[in-house]
Amino acid sequence: MTRMRPTFRRLVASTAAAGLLVLAGCSAPATPDGSPGGATLVVATSDEPDALNPVLNYGVDGASLIFDGLVSRDGDNRLVAGLATALPELSPDGRTVTAKLRDGVQFHDGTALTAQDVVFTYQAVLDPTVDSTLRSDLDMVESVTAPDAATVVFRLRYPYAPFLQRLTLGIVPAKLLSGQDINTARFNRKPVGTGPYRVDSWTPGDRLVLTANERYFGGRPKNNRVVVAFVADDNVRAQRMRAGEFDAAELPPKLASGFDADATYRVQRVPTADYRGVMLPTGNAVLADPAVRRALNLAVDRAAMVTGLLGGAGEPAFGPIPPSSEFADPSIIGKPTADPTAAGALLDAAGWTPGPGGVRVKDGRPARFTLMYPASDTLRKDLALAVTADAKKIGIAVTPAGLTWDAIDPRMKSDALLMGYGTPYDPDFVSYKLFGSTFAGQGYFNPGSYRSEVTDRALQEGRDQIDPALRTAAYAQFQKQLAADVPWLFLTYLRHTYVLKSSVQGVAPRVEAHEHGVANSLWWNIDTWTRS
Amino acid sequence: MTRSPRLAGAGAVVRRRLLVAVPVLAATSVGMFALGAASPVDPAKQYAGAAAFTASEENLAQLRANWGVDDPLPVQYLRWIGNLVQGDLGWSTSRHEPVASVLAARAGWTLLLIGVSLALVLVASLLLGALAAYRRGGLFDRVLRTAAYAVQSMPVFWLGLAAIAVFALALGWLPAGGLTDVTATSTSWGDVAHHLILPVAVLAVSQAPWFVLFVRDAVAESMRDDHVLAARARGLPGRTVLFGHALRTALLPFLTLVGTHLPELVGGAVLVETVFSLPGLGAVTVAAALGSDFPLLAAITLVTTAVVLAANLATDLAYAAADPRVRLDG
Numbered sequence: 001m002t003r004m005r006p007t008f009r010r011l012v013a014s015t016a017a018a019g020l021l022v023l024a025g026c027s028a029p030a031t032p033d034g035s036p037g038g039a040t041l042v043v044a045t046s047d048e049p050d051a052l053n054p055v056l057n058y059g060v061d062g063a064s065l066i067f068d069g070l071v072s073r074d075g076d077n078r079l080v081a082g083l084a085t086a087l088p089e090l091s092p093d094g095r096t097v098t099a100k101l102r103d104g105v106q107f108h109d110g111t112a113l114t115a116q117d118v119v120f121t122y123q124a125v126l127d128p129t130v131d132s133t134l135r136s137d138l139d140m141v142e143s144v145t146a147p148d149a150a151t152v153v154f155r156l157r158y159p160y161a162p163f164l165q166r167l168t169l170g171i172v173p174a175k176l177l178s179g180q181d182i183n184t185a186r187f188n189r190k191p192v193g194t195g196p197y198r199v200d201s202w203t204p205g206d207r208l209v210l211t212a213n214e215r216y217f218g219g220r221p222k223n224n225r226v227v228v229a230f231v232a233d234d235n236v237r238a239q240r241m242r243a244g245e246f247d248a249a250e251l252p253p254k255l256a257s258g259f260d261a262d263a264t265y266r267v268q269r270v271p272t273a274d275y276r277g278v279m280l281p282t283g284n285a286v287l288a289d290p291a292v293r294r295a296l297n298l299a300v301d302r303a304a305m306v307t308g309l310l311g312g313a314g315e316p317a318f319g320p321i322p323p324s325s326e327f328a329d330p331s332i333i334g335k336p337t338a339d340p341t342a343a344g345a346l347l348d349a350a351g352w353t354p355g356p357g358g359v360r361v362k363d364g365r366p367a368r369f370t371l372m373y374p375a376s377d378t379l380r381k382d383l384a385l386a387v388t389a390d391a392k393k394i395g396i397a398v399t400p401a402g403l404t405w406d407a408i409d410p411r412m413k414s415d416a417l418l419m420g421y422g423t424p425y426d427p428d429f430v431s432y433k434l435f436g437s438t439f440a441g442q443g444y445f446n447p448g449s450y451r452s453e454v455t456d457r458a459l460q461e462g463r464d465q466i467d468p469a470l471r472t473a474a475y476a477q478f479q480k481q482l483a484a485d486v487p488w489l490f491l492t493y494l495r496h497t498y499v500l501k502s503s504v505q506g507v508a509p510r511v512e513a514h515e516h517g518v519a520n521s522l523w524w525n526i527d528t529w530t531r532s
Numbered sequence: 533m534t535r536s537p538r539l540a541g542a543g544a545v546v547r548r549r550l551l552v553a554v555p556v557l558a559a560t561s562v563g564m565f566a567l568g569a570a571s572p573v574d575p576a577k578q579y580a581g582a583a584a585f586t587a588s589e590e591n592l593a594q595l596r597a598n599w600g601v602d603d604p605l606p607v608q609y610l611r612w613i614g615n616l617v618q619g620d621l622g623w624s625t626s627r628h629e630p631v632a633s634v635l636a637a638r639a640g641w642t643l644l645l646i647g648v649s650l651a652l653v654l655v656a657s658l659l660l661g662a663l664a665a666y667r668r669g670g671l672f673d674r675v676l677r678t679a680a681y682a683v684q685s686m687p688v689f690w691l692g693l694a695a696i697a698v699f700a701l702a703l704g705w706l707p708a709g710g711l712t713d714v715t716a717t718s719t720s721w722g723d724v725a726h727h728l729i730l731p732v733a734v735l736a737v738s739q740a741p742w743f744v745l746f747v748r749d750a751v752a753e754s755m756r757d758d759h760v761l762a763a764r765a766r767g768l769p770g771r772t773v774l775f776g777h778a779l780r781t782a783l784l785p786f787l788t789l790v791g792t793h794l795p796e797l798v799g800g801a802v803l804v805e806t807v808f809s810l811p812g813l814g815a816v817t818v819a820a821a822l823g824s825d826f827p828l829l830a831a832i833t834l835v836t837t838a839v840v841l842a843a844n845l846a847t848d849l850a851y852a853a854a855d856p857r858v859r860l861d862g
Contacts, residue, residue: 040715042714042715050579050627050628051628051629057580057583128594129598131579131598131599131628133579133580133583133584133586133587133592133595134583135591135594136586136587136588136590136591137586183598183628184623184629184630188628188629189629203637203711203811204627204629204637204638204811205638205809205810205811205812205815206711206712206810206811207710207714209717225715227714227715229710229714229809230809231709231809232809233806233807235693236693236696236708236709236806236807236809239693239697239700239701239708239709240700240708240709240710240809242701243696243700243701243704243708245707245708245709245710245714246714404573405573405577406571406573406574407572421585430585430586433586442588442589443584443592444584444585445588514582515582515583
């Protein structure tokens with residue numbers, strides 16, 4: 001390591017470099033340093049990672065800027081080869097994956113990437129003494145071995161069709177971490193990867209400074225430096241964006257729309273797989289009635305929520321698979337506006353008759369339930385209040401309750417909850433546990449204890465079958481069954497909103513997951529951004 | 533002996549205070565652990581963040597076992613004390629780094645912010661308060677009091693955002709936030725000072741009304757004391773009477789109250805740090821409290837307690853220096 005201190009030495013070095021350039025004459029080819037795009041780009045986010053180590057959950061879905069996985073994703077979220085020479089293939093039984101490593105890839109410290117590094121990375125995640133929550137996602141891995149320096153073989157406990165999607169995990173150098181306690185390693189603050197940027201410095205709570213990796217196998221970044229500023233407060237981030245400090249910043253929709261009229265800025269509203277909905281527990285006597293759930297599904301005005309609460313930065317949601325996914329089934333899409341007449345008719349037919357105070361009653365039980373939401377989340381609060389108002393119109397009394405998660409957790413079996421999550425990558429990722437009956441009542445997995453044999457079978461098919469056509473059919477059935485059973489009231493998909501300076505070029509938004517911060521945000525391809 | 537006789541016995545007082553400090557710090561840390569144990573928050577879920585929705589119960593249980601947070605409270609406390617004696621403050625579960633390095637990286641900025649603001653507030657409030665009291669009911673007095681009441685009613689957060697809107701956005705004189713320029717390659721003192729002007733000013737202004745109004749009332753009161761009237765009657769110049777006699781009398785209760793006002797200053801600093809995106813202790817303290825991060829909370833509590841005890845000691849010593857009637861060795 002010959003990192004220069006920002007002192008006299010740097011001055012000497014840059015003077016010497018400038019002198020050399022002059023000596024080389026004007027015939028020297030234009031370097032990226034000289035072009036306007038070669039400058040520093042500054043982006044701002046609220047979401048600061050705890051540790052810059054993929055084993056400890058940093059950028060596990062790729063686009064981590066510092067690391068690369070065996071595979072990565074293109075602008076349409078399609079898998080493409082990363083550190084592997086080609087997209088690896090799943091064996092016909094769905095239990096073995098063999099990946100060949102690209103030749104000549106180097107870590108930032110100059111050492112060569114080998115299969116041993118890949119093996120080390122995955123074994124570290126699976127090690128119970130390592131504080132990694134990623135372990136739950138790699139349940140299926142039985143073993144990972146390196147038959148030679150350029151080959152990695154994964155053996156799975158059970159067939160798992162979307163396994164390649166799990167190979168976006170960044171690879172860490174075994175040499176720098178083996179024999180150390182990964183939870184406390186200095187590496188987590190000053191990591192070494194293979195990615196387009198190396199870490200220059202990280203001041204927690206302030207900023208992360210990245211410099212271009214000259215030897216990046218995917219080509220040297222078009223800019224020299226990227227600074228990620230961590231600004232937790234939304235208003236402050238908006239103010240500093242306006243002061244011209246940032247090239248791009250993530251902002252809530254309402255603050256972002258303040259930049260719409262200004263030509264020096266551009267607002268990007270990026271589609272996501274990040275949904276918000278109401279989990280309707282079967283343990284609640286009122287919500288256990290499918291007629292009530294279906295009536296609520298008809299009564300909510302999704303279009304009004306998108307325009308009124310999200311400032312237009314969203315889409316109505318009808319299921320957990322986003323419309324942008326190849327697995328999305330268009331037949332489940334209903335009316336974006338409310339239909340209280342149809343909802344009322346459903347309730348009438350099911351025996352819920354108008355009672356005192358406008359609240360319907362059946363067998364002496366009033367149509368009344370509590371809707372919990374995390375008190376600190378203003379969007380979920382707004383959505384909960386909107387659902388309450390819509391339900392009131394069809395004679396269902398909802399009591400909204402803003403609580404902390406520790407107060408919410410023990411009540412999830414019997415009280416409705418405004419939840420949100422979602423990834424665009426594979427329908428299996430979240431839905432298998434969220435709607436599978438084997439996970440009923442297990443923490444945040446299927447907290448409402450939804451049980452359906454059809455859904456279980458479809459989810460299992462989607463996981464077992466390698467054939468894409470069979471998977472598509474299975475997930476179509478899954479979505480239809482959910483739409484019929486309504487274990488959740490899906491409300492909206494969010495759009496993540498960003499404000500950019502108009503001079504920034506090369507921005508290519510792609511469908512985002514719930515989680516986005518340093519990694520996997522609008523700046524997933526910042527190595528190709530330039531400033532005009 | 534060249535030492536001022538007024539501070540005679542200061543050494544004994546310091547020793548006695550240190551002896552008291554040990555049980556106070558121990559009691560504070562026990563109380564902190566007990567409060568933490570009563571908190572229903574699961575540190576593993578807090579650590580997992582959004583991944584808590586995809587992590588299995590078994591996975592979360594492994595994390596808790598790795599940290600030993602499910603052990604009985606006395607076990608956790610004794611382990612913490614044992615490590616503390618060896619100079620190890622423990623591992624912060626919310627920041628995911630050693631507590632010592634969290635403090636080392638952040639406490640300095642918070643102390644700098646509070647220290648400079650406090651110095652500014654003290655000097656400004658003594659000067660402005662005394663001047664207002666000298667011509668009580670005059671134009672300056674009325675303007676100052678109106679301004680003080682107006683500022684008092686403004687939340688620190690709002691004041692900070694307004695200062696950014698005016699000085700950073702409209703006028704462009706000062707940076708809107710951060711510790712250094714976002715594109716700076718190093719942390720230079722000049723850059724930091726430039727970035728600290730607004731936060732220090734906002735914190736000082738937000739805390740000033742209380743001090744200014746207090747000084748004004750106290751000085752106005754002592755302007756009617758016999759010895760001040762006597763001084764005026766002797767025809768001493770107004771400046772000498774005001775600063776040499778009246779202000780000095782008013783200084784004594786003021787010193788005591790500065791100590792009690794410290795916690796409010798710390799609270800204001802937390803908000804200012806948030807508004808100006810400064811990497812101080814404020815944000816991590818909130819995160820530690822929300823995430824049941826015992827080791828970090830305990831360390832921050834201990835440091836804060838030690839600072840308050842030291843401030844009280846300093847106040848008493850200052851009191852002794854200012855008032856000849858107070859004797860430390862009594």
